[in-house]
Amino acid sequence: MTVESTAAARKPRRASKRASATKKPQSSEPQLVQLLTPEGERVQHPEYDIDLSADELRGLYRDMVLTRRFDSEATALQRQGELGLWASLLGQEAAQIGSGRALRDDDYVFPTYREHGVAWCRGVDPTNLLGMFRGVNHGGWDPTTNNFHLYTIVIGSQTLHATGYAMGVAKDGADSAVIAYFGDGASSQGDVAESFTFSAVYNAPVVFFCQNNQWAISEPTERQTRVPLYQRAQGFGFPGVRVDGNDVLACLAVTRSALERARRGEGPTLVEAFTYRMGAHTTSDDPTKYRHDDERAAWEAKDPILRLRTYLEAEGHADEAFFTSLDEESDVLAKRVREAVRAMPDPEDMAMFDHVYADGHSLVDEERAQFAAYQASFAEEGN
Amino acid sequence: MAVQKLPLAKALNESLRKALETDPKVLIMGEDVGKLGGVFRITDGLQKDFGEDRVIDTPLAESGIVGTAIGLALRGYRPVVEIQFDGFVFPAYDQIVTQLAKMHARALGKIKLPVVIRIPYGGGIGAVEHHSESPEALFAHVAGLKVVSPSNSSDAYWMLQQAIQSDDPVIFFEPKRRYWDKSEVDTEAIPGRLHAARVAQPGSDITLAAYGPMVKVCLEAAAAAAEEGKSVEVIDLRSMSPIDFDTIQTSVEKTRRLVVVHEAPVFYGSGAEIAARITERCFYHLEAPVLRVGGFHAPYPPARLEEEYLPGLDRVLDAVDRSLAY
Numbered sequence: 001m002t003v004e005s006t007a008a009a010r011k012p013r014r015a016s017k018r019a020s021a022t023k024k025p026q027s028s029e030p031q032l033v034q035l036l037t038p039e040g041e042r043v044q045h046p047e048y049d050i051d052l053s054a055d056e057l058r059g060l061y062r063d064m065v066l067t068r069r070f071d072s073e074a075t076a077l078q079r080q081g082e083l084g085l086w087a088s089l090l091g092q093e094a095a096q097i098g099s100g101r102a103l104r105d106d107d108y109v110f111p112t113y114r115e116h117g118v119a120w121c122r123g124v125d126p127t128n129l130l131g132m133f134r135g136v137n138h139g140g141w142d143p144t145t146n147n148f149h150l151y152t153i154v155i156g157s158q159t160l161h162a163t164g165y166a167m168g169v170a171k172d173g174a175d176s177a178v179i180a181y182f183g184d185g186a187s188s189q190g191d192v193a194e195s196f197t198f199s200a201v202y203n204a205p206v207v208f209f210c211q212n213n214q215w216a217i218s219e220p221t222e223r224q225t226r227v228p229l230y231q232r233a234q235g236f237g238f239p240g241v242r243v244d245g246n247d248v249l250a251c252l253a254v255t256r257s258a259l260e261r262a263r264r265g266e267g268p269t270l271v272e273a274f275t276y277r278m279g280a281h282t283t284s285d286d287p288t289k290y291r292h293d294d295e296r297a298a299w300e301a302k303d304p305i306l307r308l309r310t311y312l313e314a315e316g317h318a319d320e321a322f323f324t325s326l327d328e329e330s331d332v333l334a335k336r337v338r339e340a341v342r343a344m345p346d347p348e349d350m351a352m353f354d355h356v357y358a359d360g361h362s363l364v365d366e367e368r369a370q371f372a373a374y375q376a377s378f379a380e381e382g383n
Numbered sequence: 384m385a386v387q388k389l390p391l392a393k394a395l396n397e398s399l400r401k402a403l404e405t406d407p408k409v410l411i412m413g414e415d416v417g418k419l420g421g422v423f424r425i426t427d428g429l430q431k432d433f434g435e436d437r438v439i440d441t442p443l444a445e446s447g448i449v450g451t452a453i454g455l456a457l458r459g460y461r462p463v464v465e466i467q468f469d470g471f472v473f474p475a476y477d478q479i480v481t482q483l484a485k486m487h488a489r490a491l492g493k494i495k496l497p498v499v500i501r502i503p504y505g506g507g508i509g510a511v512e513h514h515s516e517s518p519e520a521l522f523a524h525v526a527g528l529k530v531v532s533p534s535n536s537s538d539a540y541w542m543l544q545q546a547i548q549s550d551d552p553v554i555f556f557e558p559k560r561r562y563w564d565k566s567e568v569d570t571e572a573i574p575g576r577l578h579a580a581r582v583a584q585p586g587s588d589i590t591l592a593a594y595g596p597m598v599k600v601c602l603e604a605a606a607a608a609a610e611e612g613k614s615v616e617v618i619d620l621r622s623m624s625p626i627d628f629d630t631i632q633t634s635v636e637k638t639r640r641l642v643v644v645h646e647a648p649v650f651y652g653s654g655a656e657i658a659a660r661i662t663e664r665c666f667y668h669l670e671a672p673v674l675r676v677g678g679f680h681a682p683y684p685p686a687r688l689e690e691e692y693l694p695g696l697d698r699v700l701d702a703v704d705r706s707l708a709y
Contacts (some may be wrong), residue, residue, distance in 0.1 A: 138485075142493040149457070150489050154481045160447055161482070164454020171436060172458070191478070194447030201442060355492035356526050360548035362578070362625040364526070 010193065030228050030242050032072050032274055035249040038302040040310025041200035042249075050253040053315040060101060062326055063313060064093040064305050067117040069330035070126045073337050074116075074133070078283040082341050083133045087114045091246070091278030094304030095211050097121060098251025100274070106147065106176040108169075110162035112209075113151040115181050124150040125331070127340040136347055156182055156189030159208065163195045166262075177262040178206045179255070185216025187232065188224045196236040196268070205262035207255065208233075208270045211245060213277035213288055218290040230272035238268045245275025246304040276302070349375060384567045391561035395425045395501075397498035398543040399463065399568070402435045406461060408640040409547060411438045412448055413465030413501075422467055423503055423562055452498050453482055461497045463547055469504040469556075470513025470579045475655035476521075480571050484527030495550045499543075502531075506693055507560035507594045509686040512577065516683055517647035521555045523624040523656075530624040531577060532556040534598035536566040538621060541574035556623075558596035580627035582634065586616035591702055592657060593622040594629055597694065600652045601605065604699040623653050631657065632664045639670040640706045644694055649677040671709035676702045 033048050052060075071089050078086040089096060090224035094128055096117025103109065103121065111118055119129055123146050131137040132151065152158035162180030167178050187210060199206050212229055214221055221229070233240030241262075243254040251273055258269035276299040280287050312318040353368040388549035389397065402409045411433075417440035420427030430438035441448045445466060452462035472479075477499065486496055490499045504515035506515030524528045527536055529551050533539040539557070544554040575581065583598060584605050591601040598619045616634050620626060636643045641661055643654035661673055676694040684692045 037562065093517060133405075137491060138489040140489075140491045143457075144494070150486070152482075154477065154686070157482050160450025160478065161454040161457060164451030164456075165458045166454070167451060168455045168458025168460055171460075190474075191446055191450060193443045194450065197442050197444065198447050198451050291593065337569070355488045355490075358487055358495045360490070361529070361551075362627075 006215075009095075014277055024126055024195065028370040030230070032242055032244040033250050034244040034247050035253060036247045036307055036311055038246070038307050040307045040314060041137075042311060048250065048253040048257060050249055050256075052249070054315075057308070057312060058318055058322060060252070061118070061305070061308050061318070063097040063101065063120060064248065065326055066119050066307070066330055067093050067097065068305065069334055070120070070337060071116060072228030073334040074130060075279070075283060077130070077157070077338060077341055078133070083130060083282060084135045085133050085282050085286075087133075087282045088279040089114050089116050089278045091119055091299065091304070092211055092213060094248035094308075095209075095251050095275045097275035098248040099209050099255040100273070102252050102255035103179065104176070106174070107177045107259065108147045108149070108162075108176065110149045110158040110165070110178065110180045110227065112155075112158065112181050112183060113153050114183075115151070117179065119148055122146040124148050127337055130337070130341050131344065134341060134344055136344055156186035156191040157187070158182070158197070159192050159195035162206050163199045163202075163204050166199065166206035167202050167237070168266075170202070170265075171370055176205070177188040177259040177265045178204075179204060179209055179259070181209050181211065183210065183216065184212040184214065184221045184224050184229060185219065186210075187229050196233070196238075196270075199268040200236045200238050201237055203265065203267040204221055205265070206268045207262055208268060210270065210272045211275055212272050213245075213275050215281070215287075217281040217285060218287075229271070230270055233270035238270065240270035240272065240274045242274055246299075246302045246307070248304055248308060257321050268337075275316050323334075385571050387569055388565045389536045389568050390563050390565050391533070391536045391539045391558070392423060392425055393416060394428055394539040394568050395543055395557065395658075396429070397568070397638065398540045399429060400432070401438060401570075402544060402547045403429065406547075408459060408461045409437070410455060410460050411465070412441050412452055412462050412573060413439075414441060414443055414448075416465050421465055423559065425501070425557075426465065427608070430651045445471060445473075446478050448639060449478040449483060449498075449500065453486070453496060454563045456496045456498050457494060461499075461547060463499045463501065466500060466502045468514045469502055469516040469518055472502055472518065472653050475500075477558045479522070479552075479554075480525050481529070481647050484525045487551070488527060496552050497547070498552045499546045499549075499555050500552070501543075501555045501557060503559035503562075504556045504558060506683060507596065509689070511686070512683070513688075515686075515689065517645065517678065518636075519556055519623050520652050522645055523560040525655060527552065528624060529553045529578070529622070530556065532558060532595035533621065534558065534561065534593075534595055534619050536564070536568045537572075538619075540568045540570065541572075542577055542603050544622065545574065545577040557594060560596055561599065564599070578622040578625050578627060580621055580630035581619045581640070582616065582630070583619040584615070585616040586614040586638065587612045588619060589642065589706055590616045590631070590634040590638045590640055591642050591644060591699065591703070592618045592620055593644040594623065595646075597646060600694065600696060601644055603696050604703065607696065607700060608703055613703065613707065626653070626657065628657075628660055628664065631661055632633075635661055635665045636668045639668050641669075642674045642676060642699070642702045642706055644676045644699055644702075645678075646693055647678055648680055649675045652677055652678045671706045672708050674702045
């Protein structure tokens with residue numbers, strides 16, 4: 001026994017317990033794939049690169065700004081009582097826009113409930129996302145219109161749907177790919193592990209896009225895993241890569257590469273986008289109970305939008321007129337969303353009986369008729 | 384092949400074969416369903432004839448099986464999933480309840496999930512723990528699912544066809560101790576409706592309502608009661624969600640007495656639902672309270688005790704006597 005270990009063994013139990021609870025994983029922090037530093041400096045990566053025109057770069061910037069403006073408007077609408085709840089994506093714009101813009105129209109997306117930026121890339125009208133948070137439906141958009149599945153609230157369930165869908169794509173002989181979004185918390189779910197197993201053994205064309213935003217409500221990633229999440233893929237027999245989730249260029253390059261790999265029939269890839277949930281888990285959450293402001297401040301310096309703006313300005317890809325006009329466009333979007341939400345009607349009482357079954361069900365018919373008669377009885381009484 | 388006498392297991396096998404032949408989107412998925420043909424051989428020979436792409440051996444993970452079946456259905460396939468035994472369905476219960484049952488409503492009808500989940504269920508085969516359970520009420524309780532169970536070979540053949548053709552998720556409970564019972568199947572007949580009950584034996588003094596494995600026991604009870612001069616009507620419910628209450632009501636208005644029989648525990652079982660609704664519908668016709676015969680509020684016992692646990696002929700006849708004594 002060495003001197004050090006003896007000393008460690010003599011430490012008071014409580015102290016050692018605390019030490020182990022906050023201990024970082026033993027492996028050194030892995031390198032992130034990064035193409036744009038937090039300072040807005042363009043850097044090279046040996047495996048991943050991307051060549052974008054000024055127009056495309058401005059497009060990514062615009063996507064991120066509009067998504068953030070939409071998101072902050074939704075938070076405001078919740079505070080004003082127009083929405084029951086909102087799950088903000090603040091801070092995760094690069095991960096979502098970068099991966100979302102890597103997709104082709106015929107690819108299929110299986111989101112969690114926070115993929116507002118991906119929805120934007122798919123062409124889903126932002127107001128459609130707000131119905132479920134206002135409580136007028138549980139989703140309601142047609143997933144097949146934009147190949148963007150409904151938000152899934154049960155953590156991790158959608159990774160299996162994505163895998164099954166991808167198995168179907170392969171059966172059809174199509175060269176589309178499927179992307180499954182999930183978070184660091186979901187990585188602990190059995191369904192996610194099972195989706196890794198199924199996709200690997202069937203070589204399904206699916207990309208698992210994990211936004212590790214460091215927090216699953218109040219639990220840090222250390223409570224979910226002892227190894228960097230992207231390394232999980234290795235045990236299932238497919239590659240994993242960690243990308244700077246606040247670098248939209250790197251997220252686009254890495255996701256594009258993973259999707260191409262899927263299209264070539266080489267199977268799944270796990271992408272871990274290392275990012276940060278700048279806001280609360282949802283509007284019902286209070287992060288001051290479990291994390292420090294200085295952590296947030298450190299991540300603010302890595303802001304995904306700021307770094308791209310710095311780069312655009314430095315390269316002369318965008319002028320003041322572009323930014324001013326984008327601000328105006330943001331306000332127009334926010335106004336449109338606000339008005340659309342306020343105008344969103346409550347569903348009819350009888351709507352709860354609709355679409356329970358595709359082919360009908362006698363009990364639903366009976367209960368619908370009974371409830372309709374009950375409701376009508378008040379009208380007859382003149383109330 | 385028209386009319387022939389088949390074991391219930393073989394009728395299911397023929398039904399799956401027909402579905403695979405008829406619709407290229409039909410897939411079979413499950414543990415050991417390929418070369419082995421399933422532990423009960425229900426999928427025997429199907430992988431050989433239809434290939435590994437359509438008859439798919441899956442990893443040993445029930446949530447994964449149902450979760451990927453949902454994804455395949457979203458892609459336009461019609462997966463028919465086999466859960467190896469009743470007690471093994473629970474890892475998939477989350478996917479079935481939170482996703483499969485609700486996704487059609489969540490999408491306001493814009494997507495459909497034609498997934499069939501076949502589950503061999505019930506006791507009487509001397510099995511180890513988790514291989515003899517009757518969890519149908521746990522599924523019938525969930526809006527968005529349909530739950531059926533055939534009691535004979537003809538229903539096994541036709542109801543499985545209809546379940547596969549249904550655009551709704553169907554939990555298809557197969558009475559495993561009846562797999563080897565032979566009865567007639569007419570593959571060219573015009574089948575009845577999937578969710579309609581059937582009067583299996585007409586009678587006038589009392590109604591027995593059962594489904595799946597207990598229909599045979601009830602028919603035997605009716606025969607025994609007939610020797611004592613009692614005329615027992617037996618209804619094969621066939622569907623636990625929805626339940627064909629009209630057929631039960633018609634019968635009870637005639638016989639004025641009802642006993643519901645199932646292997647599943649009586650507590651919160653489908654018998655409770657039937658008793659409540661038939662009491663409401665037939666209050667002034669009933670001569671006796673609706674009685675129930677079924678499993679106890681105890682874990683399914685070791686095999687050496689299952690004959691006592693399962694409602695057999697004598698317990699059914701005892702309930703008939705108790706009802707008639709009112």
